[in-house]
Amino acid sequence: MSLLIQSALPDSSISHFVHSFWMLENNTGKDIPSTILPNGMVDLALMNMGSQNWEISIRGLDTVPSAINIPVATKMFSIGFKLLAVEYLLGDSIKDVLNGGKNLSDEIWQFEETDLNTFENFCSKATQIIKGIFIENIDNRKTKLFDLIYSSKGSLSVQELSDNVFWSSRQINRYFNQQFGISLKAYCNILRFGSSFKPISEGNLFPDQNFTDQNHFIKEIKKYSGVTPKELSKNVEDRFMDITAIKKFNK
Template identity: 40%
Template sequence: MSLQGNQLEYISLKPESPLKNLVESIWMVKNHSNEQTEGIIVPDGKIDLFLFAAENKPFEIFISGICSHPVLKPPFPRSTMFAVSFYPLAAEYIFRQCFAGLQDHRQILPDDYWGFSKDDLTDFQSFYQKASHIISSHQTKEIDRKKKAVFEHIYTSKGETTVSELAKLSSWSSRQMSRYFHKWLGITVKSYLNIIRFSNSLQQLKNGNFYPELNYGDQSHFIREVKKFSGVKPTLLSKNENDRFIQLSLMKRG
């Protein structure tokens, strides 16, 4: 997907098939504006690796864990960001690192992490190929069938499922599943399902529909969940004044 406006230039590419259960997308954002405007990132259930450079600021590589509430992002005028959004299974199968301690936080990485450098920000297609190759080289074992089934169903159902349904589908006990989410992500399965459901509601809000399309108990429940994960009511989130909510700013109307 490619999107370009007056201020933000955005490109997002899906990974090739071997990485589809580990990588959601590889993407870039270039901000051509000089405006000192803060942004807000809302939870989407991903682990994100970023390469970032801005005028008069040092080059950075950092990684963030699962977000469970809106995160305020400092102004980033005249900047370039290349990123990889990973599905949770990447914690075990790519990073081999628990991300429980990075819930709602980020970690600065060495400037040469995975062989990346500031020079990689000059060409997105080259970055896409390099990142895909590096990620593939870090996967050393096949994904467990039960775990793959759980996460596939979470995403295909848009979070409209239950822990017991996931357990029946995958033959992975609810207790084992809960321990896995707690260990690797620092979050409960139910909380993760709520994040995915909220994330799938963003498109309807972008289109100006303030009534729940997914399986919320009622409109009051929907409003509470939107406010929990974005900090504002659905009507204000949809307005997205000054492009404050970054995911909505980069999303096309459907």
């Protein structure tokens, strides 16, 4: 018995909106205490905790580590959305679910039982649903803004981003606060933190994502994870699922 984790990247046709697909299944025979780390994604999840009913929920951005419990026999599929999806796919602000979540109806996200038999089936159906959503013309400034944010892993300053997309920093921050509940700078800091997961999981405890120095690196890691980079790397008892997943995929 084990904890099964799988992930997959989206095809290029939906990569502006989707960061990745995930599946988690707790077959360990016991509940698993875990910690959600801020990673810059908005997660739509389908969860079954050993019953016949699947629940659909949306989780907003996380800005602090959150302790959770993964009950025995839980099976979960999720779509990790990039922020552009919030306005153009989900169609609503997520500022009310900052560091939290809420249940959704299955009006749009209609998955059949066969779609949830395998991870491959889930990814295929999720991609089909996303491609079928009618999307109005996307603001080119927003497309370029998010492309720059993600390609730089949050390392560009607010002013640099503003200058590149010809959109005032004041207007960008208003958009971020209204749509996501945080400022652009706060989001970039979270992305930079998330980009440190892979090197930390490999035992690299020195900054390589434009942190000012070692002290700044340690301070930021503790701010968003609650522990030092060394403790995060050790990941005792697989407490941090993001680190556990990366270590599994790097084997």
